Amino acid sequence: MDLLLYVCVLVVLFALWIKVKGLEYVIIHQRWIFVCLFLLPLSVMFDVYYYARAWIIFRMCSAPKLHEQRVRDVQRQVREWRKDGGRSHMCTGRPGWLTVSLRVGKYKKTHRNIMLNMMDILEVDTQRQVVRVEPLANMGQLTALLNSIGWTLPVVPELDDLTVGGLVMGTGIESSSHIYGLFQHICVAYELVLADGSLVRCTEKENPDLFYSVPWSCGTLGFLVAAEIRIIPAKKWVKLRYEPVQGLDAICKRFAQESANKDNHFVEGLQFSLNEAVIMTGTMTDHAEPDKINRIGFYYMPWFFKHVERHLKEGCVCVEYIPLRHYYHRHTRSIFWELQDIIPFGNNPLFRYVFGWMVPPKISLLKLTQGETLRRLYEQHHVVQDMLVPMTHLRMSILHFHQHIRVYPLWLCPFLLPPRPGMVHSRDNVEELYVDIGAYGEPQVKHFQAQTSTRQLEKFVRDVHGFQMLYADVYMEREEFWEMFDGTLYHKLRKELDCEGAFPEVFDKICKAARH
Secondary structure (H helix, E strand, O other): OOOOOOOOHHHHHHHHHHHHHHHHHHHHHOOOOHHHHHHEEEEHHHHHHHHHHHHHHHOOOOOHHHHHHHHHHHHHHHHHHOOOOOOOEEEOOOOHHOOOOOOOHHHHOEEEEOOOOOOOEEEEEEOOOOOOOOOOEHHHHHHHHHHOOOOEOOOOOOOOEEEHHHHHHHOOOOOOOOHOOOOHEEEEEEEEEEEOOEEEEOOOOOOHHHHOOOOOOOOOOEEEEEEEEEOOOOOOOEEEEEEEOOOOOHHHHHHHHHHHHHOOOOOEEEEEEEOOOEEEEEEEEEOHHHHHEOOOOOOOOOHHHHHHHHHHHOOOEEEEEEEEEHHHHHHHHHOOOHHHOOOOOOHHHHHHHHHHHHHHOHHHHHHHHOHHHHHHHHHHHHHEEEEEEEHOOOOOOOHHHHHOOOOEEEEEEEEEOOOOOOOOOOOOOOOOOEEEEEEEOOOOOOOOOOOHHHHHHHHHHHHHEEEOOOOOEEOHHHHHHHHHHOOHHHHHHHHHHHOOOOOOOHHHHHHHHHHH
16 A cells, blocks of 8 residues: 555656656747747737727827826836935836847846836827827837828838837837938937936937937936837838849848948848848839739738748849838748747748737747746857948958858848937948848857857957947947947936936946846
8 A cells, every 4th residue: 555655656746747847848849839829829919909009099099198197107206216215226117028138137126117108109290290109109009000191100120019119228220221220310309207307308409418318228318208200101012122142242242232222212131141142122102013912911921031032042033012011010920030940830831821810929928938948048049139330341240140150041231320429320420331230040150159159249340330239138348338339428418317326327237147
């Protein structure tokens, strides 16, 4: 009897061990099961709720009145922090897992969390050609509304869930940036609650130092509560031209030529190997040739980067007409090409037709459920980096990426960088053409080491007067960081606005030690 009881206990313990280990195995090695069964349906529920809420509030015109109440609430929280002695730095109370950045900030556990429930579009002013929005309004909301009334943003960063606040306080870019610059360059006004609880509006003429210092500051000068962004008339279609190019020299030359051509409304490159790429150029139009229409955004259509790769294999120049909003969010369904590592069969026609309407899973939910083991694996064996380098150094930059990480495809996106004040500007007081090189995936170099390889890339980027996007892992030391970025105006504002006791320095929010 004792032996039977002992065996039963062992069986139960073994079953529990299998259950726990099995769950860990599934989450790490068969993550697609968890993603498909749980995260995809949850993502759909999130989208339905937020889009319905945004539509109702905007149509009822209640957003401006609610906004005033929300701003007063932020001011109240800041003043209470001061009244309590201001013993710790402040930060937004938005959970770290909700951000698009791959890491969750440790600082939120020790800082005073200020709640900002601000996610609405406040006003579309077609006379002034601006849209006024709250910081948590996202690109999906904005394109859905603006395109429906014949307007659009000059620069629409790709993923639906990217928020205005993140794109202002960090940065944003898209394939129209060779004309309009980064997302910050289409913003005309910011409204912030400062460390003393006051509400301030800044533009190029009103509080200009603050206006130029806000981008890239990551919420370390004040709490953004609204932004005004330029809008331009929209057209129905994007006439997109695919041009396969062979040879690194030819790729760099052709890409630079197309990026300098302002007749192209959009320019983008996908580089599939060191010597193979497809360069895409697009123009907005109200007319489309019926036999060349490609509604690439429909859930059952092939993932866009796979569609582009097919043009590379066919080796011929091709023209298609894509609906404007489909074009803007062409990489959203596959999260560029990251989803192929999570759902390997996600581009299979059967999966797309049956489950594609639920894709993509929310990046925030992927972060929330990844666990410590998976987080470490991603950190050591996965790269997500955007490096911004002068176009004149494109060839050398691609070679460095190939040597140190070898991740393909590479995303190539040109942008115009003006000599404006702030943390990021061009050299020698002249406008300059830059390119964003985006690497997302598993490195194929032998003996890849995340810290060593990334630091080598960071040094190269500093040496060519480039910049690293701050959503990604940053391994630089403080001195190296301020060698890359111009902190002159930023530090001046920090002292003038009494920010040093109220907010951490930007480096202390984005460095490796601040994230896990």
